Amino acid sequence: MKPIEEILERENKLSAYDLLGCRHHFPVLRQQVNGKPLVYFDNAATSQKPQVVIDTIMRYYQEENSNIHRGVHYLSERATRAYEAAREKLQKFINAASYEEVIFVRGTTEAINLVASSYGRTNVKRGDEVLISALEHHSNIVPWQMVCEEKGATLRVIPMNDKGELQLDQYEKQLTNRTKIVAITHVSNAIGTINPIKEMIAMARLRGIPVLVDGAQAVPHMKVDVQDLDCDFYAFSSHKMFGPTGVGILYGKKSLLEAMPPYQGGGDMIKSVTFEKTIYNDLPNKFEAGTPSIASGIGFGAAVDYLKNIDMQGVATYEHELLTYATEQLSSIRGVRIIGTANEKAAVLSFVIDGIHPHDIGTILDDEGIAIRTGHHCAQPVMQRFGVPATARASVAFYNLKDEVDVLVRGVHKVIEVLG
Amino acid sequence: MSALRELYQEVILDHNKSPRNFGRMADATRKVEGYNPLCGDHYTVYVRLEGDIIKDVRFEGTGCAISKASASVMSAAVKGKTKAEAEMLFRSFHKVVTGVADPMKHVEELGKLAAFSGVSEFPARVKCATLAWHTLHSALESKTTVVSTEKD
Known part of the structure; x- marks a missing residue:
């Protein structure tokens, strides 16, 4: 073959x-x-x-199936190459500056949970605020609610008008020195509103507040360039953009990701382990504990190739x-x-x-x-x-x-x- | 008759459009809310019990045609029955809408409730048909005998 x-x-x-x-x-x-x-x-x-995505997944299981990042044998090297090639395709797809900024996760929901859990728990303190919008999917509400509850912080919500558009004048007032992160959707899954996220990111940037964008509904429909948007985090799922379920991407700026503690512990996210101390792996593997959905990751790469054309x-x-x-x-x-x-x-x-x-x-x-x-x-x-x-x-x-x-x-x- | 027509029978369309016993009850002895988070169907079932007898049943809330018609037909069917009789009716109804029992064998017992037999062809809609019944069941089981209907 x-x-x-x-x-x-x-x-x-x-x-x-x-x-x-x-x-x-x-x-x-x-x-x-x-x-x-x-x-x-x-x-x-x-x-x-x-069909090309379906064929790629089938082919992986028929010819390449093997665990990645560890074996020295032929199949493992081949599977690792295919998986990492998918990461590079995704890096180019969203125009991330480096492959280290492209983290494989289970999907948008896990990506947001990763940021809420790692960045949120580290940076959100009692009396702080997390700012989301009235258009959010539960996956961009509940993880932040959990952090706020744990830390004694407050969840604020950018309101929308009767057409379903976020009210930027209100948003501007809601950005304060208590705001530790803004988490907003690029496109509303429920009613389709495309938010002016570039402008909203710039407004937060003026005050030094990082912004996470839920891009699940945007990537299948429009060109997304994370450097042009200047977002700090961008989350999306493979299955909404013609790829398999069970895999997605968290994009994060390298400087932020480097400072963040790991999200889950396990294999692949470590350099060395003793009972006294563990040295964590470099990016992006630091955030990728355990064997991932390898076939889905490679299938995701095929979906990106498909979309390229x-x-x-x-x-x-x-x-x-x-x-x-x-x-x-x-x-x-x-x-x-x-x-x-x-x-x-x-x-x-x-x-x-x-x-x-x-x-x-x-x-x-x-x-x-x-x-x-x-x-x-x-x-x-x-x-x-x-x-x-x-x-x-x-x-x-x-x-x-x-x-x-x-x-x-x-x-x-x-x-x-x-x-x- | 198509499966769709089996589902939306005349009895169901009628009770959906003009639900019987719809609205709150001031002198209810039991009041329980039933909610189906999957589709947002939300009903409150009011019961006035005298001893073991269901003297009155009313309901209010919103939901799909199947859930609303089911609540309406149920309210008419259990009025005047004992708790045990109502529970038995629920068991038969449940068997019919889940396709476990042949509706023809329960026609006499179920009366208008037999109109919901078409639901068995639509597994996603079984919860709609049984929501009011589960709520009634909770109300009958409930230890609270006096409920306030003043606050909402």
Whole structure:
């Protein structure tokens, strides 16, 4: 069998952004659900995987499976090389200054927990404040709540307006000498708002406050450059950007990471261990205790290679067209209300229908072969802010088609016919 | 009939639109909140017990069509029954919505509750159908006999 690079090149040769070509790369989309073609609009929960990612993982287990960073034998060296190559691909993908700043974690949630646990516990003291926003996913609320509770610190929340946009005038006032860290989402998973994080980072930087960005919903849809953003930490997951589950990245500035204590102890994160003293490993391994999800890490690298051949600007433009079209079509239906109408918005469409619970919407759409998410989207405070218990959420990826938006719209008409 | 029509039967659509015994109860002897964190369904079930008899049941809150209709049909079904009779009805209902029992064998006992048999085809919705029943069960088991309905 040929090396991974050759397979990638063969399966992945896209001269330009080619929508239909892309769609064919995702085998899961070629199926029927309840006798109808699957319409997958749950991309914010997890994205589908292109064949090249699936092949890479299978190939790893068939030909390379071995533990990394320790064996002197052929397979271990090969697996280590593939895993570290994935790290370098990810470094380039987000334009990190060094591979040492790219830490493999289980996903966005673990990345945030790592920072809250290591940086937070070291730097947040009694009377201090941690500043998050009203748009956060539970994973960027609860770890900070835990630190604040432990340390006697206060969790502050940047408010948002009725469109779902953060209020920067309030944010400015909330940045004080008590603020020890700002933790904000790049793109809201629940309602799609794209936050002006570059500006928000600059505002915190003026006061010397570090900023963590939850980038889980941003990386699949737009170009992210951590040096240009000048963020201190950036967290994201593989599975939301067409890679496997179980792996993600914490980017952190080297100076901060070096000063932080390890998050977990174990193998791989040490240089030497005696019962008296342990010398910790250098970055990035200091934060990578235990055998990682090696296959997923290598698969993540394949997903990055796949995305490299796709024009992300083209993706953003196309997804915005789909969002605009879907918004127009859905909001023209009597009784449908869009939740979250920010001027800057990613292709996440949260909506409610008068008198009909999102769960019932989800069940009836599923009968039409349409997969959407219903519920609070792990963002209960966002739901509370808009006074709804839950929403129905259709979230788009570049492989979705305009025709599928039409199927969704017909499905919503059916929901109203059955339950209205 | 399609699985979807089996799920959203007329009885369910009717009770969803016009829930019976909906609203708080001033003289409740038991009051318990039921919450399904997965979908945000949230109901309060009020019970007025006289000895062993369920003299009155009311409920309020929000949730999907299945959960609301289930609470409504339940409230009508258990009114006037003893605690033990209500618990027995819950057991039969539970068997039918989880697909363990054949609804045809319980038609007489279940009455309108048989309309929820279609739920067994939708495992994700079983919790919706049983939320009010679990809440009622807690209320009947509860040691508190006097509850205040003044504060909320």
